[in-house]
Amino acid sequence: MTSTEPGHAPAAVPAPPPSEAPAEVPDPARAGMRPTKQRRAVAVALAREDAFASAQQIHERLSREGEQVGLATVYRTLSALADAGEVDMMRTEGGEAIYRSCSPTHHHHLVCRSCGRTVEVEGPAVERWTTAIAEQHGYAEVSHTLEIFGTCPECR
Amino acid sequence: MTSTEPGHAPAAVPAPPPSEAPAEVPDPARAGMRPTKQRRAVAVALAREDAFASAQQIHERLSREGEQVGLATVYRTLSALADAGEVDMMRTEGGEAIYRSCSPTHHHHLVCRSCGRTVEVEGPAVERWTTAIAEQHGYAEVSHTLEIFGTCPECR
DNA sequence: GCCGGATTGACAACGATTCTCAGATATCTG
DNA sequence: CAGATATCTGAGAATCGTTGTCAATCCGGC
Numbered sequence: 001m002t003s004t005e006p007g008h009a010p011a012a013v014p015a016p017p018p019s020e021a022p023a024e025v026p027d028p029a030r031a032g033m034r035p036t037k038q039r040r041a042v043a044v045a046l047a048r049e050d051a052f053a054s055a056q057q058i059h060e061r062l063s064r065e066g067e068q069v070g071l072a073t074v075y076r077t078l079s080a081l082a083d084a085g086e087v088d089m090m091r092t093e094g095g096e097a098i099y100r101s102c103s104p105t106h107h108h109h110l111v112c113r114s115c116g117r118t119v120e121v122e123g124p125a126v127e128r129w130t131t132a133i134a135e136q137h138g139y140a141e142v143s144h145t146l147e148i149f150g151t152c153p154e155c156r
Numbered sequence: 157m158t159s160t161e162p163g164h165a166p167a168a169v170p171a172p173p174p175s176e177a178p179a180e181v182p183d184p185a186r187a188g189m190r191p192t193k194q195r196r197a198v199a200v201a202l203a204r205e206d207a208f209a210s211a212q213q214i215h216e217r218l219s220r221e222g223e224q225v226g227l228a229t230v231y232r233t234l235s236a237l238a239d240a241g242e243v244d245m246m247r248t249e250g251g252e253a254i255y256r257s258c259s260p261t262h263h264h265h266l267v268c269r270s271c272g273r274t275v276e277v278e279g280p281a282v283e284r285w286t287t288a289i290a291e292q293h294g295y296a297e298v299s300h301t302l303e304i305f306g307t308c309p310e311c312r
Numbered sequence: 313g314c315c316g317g318a319t320t321g322a323c324a325a326c327g328a329t330t331c332t333c334a335g336a337t338a339t340c341t342g
Numbered sequence: 343c344a345g346a347t348a349t350c351t352g353a354g355a356a357t358c359g360t361t362g363t364c365a366a367t368c369c370g371g372c
Contacts, residue, residue, distance in 0.1 A: 034338060036350065056328080070352040075329060095251040095359085096328070110290055113297075121289050126282055130304045133277050134266055139306030141269075146302045148286045150295030190318065190369065212359080226321040231360060251328085252359065 026101050028077070031084030038069045042077040043101075046087060051116030052098035052109075090147060112152035121148070182257050184233070187240030194225045198233045199257075202243060207272030208254035208265075246303060268308035277304070 025047040028039040045058050045067075053061075059074040078099050082089040088102045090109070100109075102120060106127070110119040126146065134142040181203040184195040201214050201223075209217075215230040234255050238245040244258045246265070256265075258276060262283070266275040282302065290298040 034349065036338075038351070054328090068352095072330075072353080073351055076350090079329090091247055091251055094328095095247055095253065097251065110293055110295060112295065119293050119295075121293075123285055123289070126285060129279055129282060130302075133279070134304050134306045137266055137275050137277075138309035139266055139268065139275075139304075140312060142304060142306040144302065144304045146286075146300065148290050148295075148298060148300045150290045150298040153294035156296060192319065192369075194320070210359090224321095228322080228361075229320060232319090235360090250359095 024101065024103075026081050026086040028081070028086075031081055031086045033077075033080055033084075038073050039077050041067045041069055042074055043081070043086075046078070046081075046099060047101045049100065051118055052088075052090065052100045052111065054092075054096050054098045058099075090145075108146045108148065110148045110150065112155055113149045114151055114155040117152050117154070180257065180259075182237050182242040184237070184242075187237055187242045189233075189236055189240075194229050195233050197223045197225055198230055199237070199242075202234070202237075202255060203257045205256065207274055208246060208256045208267065210248075210252055210254045214255075246301075264302045264304065266304045266306065268311055269305045270307055270311035273308050273310070 026043040027035070028043060029035045033039060041062055042058060045062055045065075046053065049058075049061075055071070055075045055078050058078065059069065059071045062069050062074070078087065078089075078097075081087045082099060085104070086101075087099050088109070089097055089099050091097055100118060105122075107120045107122050108126075110121050112118070123146075130144045131142050134140075182199040183191070184199060185191045189195060197218055198214060201218055201221075202209065205214075205217075211227070211231045211234050214234065215225065215227045218225050218230070234243065234245075234253075237243045238255060241260070242257075243255050244265070245253055245255050248254055256274060261278075263276045263278050264282075266277050268274070279302075286300045287298050290296075
């Protein structure tokens with residue numbers, strides 16, 4: 001679960017977030033896709049990212065690390081993983097699609113609008129509220145999107 | 157970008173019960189822009205729409221009705237009105253920007269994923285929750301986005 | 313009416329994403 | 343393990359929404 005973050009980290013580095021998140025690696029196979037070398041590379045790269053990343057960023061990172069994966073493949077893989085629910089996708093204010101490897105349970109994100117550091121949060125009450133409101137207006141098959149933005153402690 | 161609205165003066169008329177009331181026409185002047193014929197045309201067209209509409213749709217509609225307004229102007233106008241808070245903007249799943257003339261108070265949308273029919277909804281509890289969660293994690297200057305999707309009564 | 317800055321519109325330019333298609337691979341079958 | 347076959351990949355072209363460019367035009371104040 002999402003533990004309360006240690007209020008104030010010691011020597012904090014403001015700019016680039018320390019990429020060292022032990023997130024679980026998305027599994028192409030679990031998404032019904034052939035687990036090829038490229039797809040695995042994308043999955044691993046995404047798992048190492050602790051903030052949302054765009055297809056281009058993942059591609060760039062892979063290239064920098066020597067992994068040769070075509071940009072189109074990165075796009076296809078991320079999109080497929082997202083469709084399969086293996087990763088979460090959201091859009092930047094500019095409309096760009098960004099992805100992140102997350103826990104499989106339903107949750108929302110608290111994102112730092114400066115460095116992108118993300119915390120997964122849950123709100124059962126909100127879930128209930130959205131469903132209730134929707135049904136109250138006669139809407140069925142309810143779903144919703146909810147993101148919270150703010151400036152994280154390190155970026156202030 | 158519709159962010160958390162700061163406390164409003166107690167005077168004003170309390171927002172009417174969330175229903176499909178005819179939206180008021182966005183005012184370019186109020187947004188600090190010259191009220192030209194084209195801008196007014198865009199504003200009126202948007203006000204007549206009872207669902208979110210894209211720049212292209214507005215442009216097409218205007219053309220169909222004889223109003224000659226350049227596509228670039230439609231884009232510029234909608235974008236400016238959105239920045240000024242005169243209209244609400246959100247993104248389709250495909251990343252396309254869509255706009256709608258809404259009440260000026262902070263609210264969220266319940267959108268029919270089939271016909272686009274939209275209902276404005278309010279949830280004070282949700283507002284409080286997002287702020288609380290964010291601060292609990294040390295995030296400041298909190299804002300959020302929340303949309304509810306479903307199939308409306310007419311589309312079932 | 314006249315002037316200068318704001319606005320417009322046709323079209324080029326852009327960036328993100330998708331498509332195309334030949335060649336490389338993974339998986340299955342025997 | 344070999345062969346057949348469906349899937350996947352990659353490079354570049356093609357899309358698509360959106361923004362930039364810039365001369366012509368318009369709006370509002372004087």
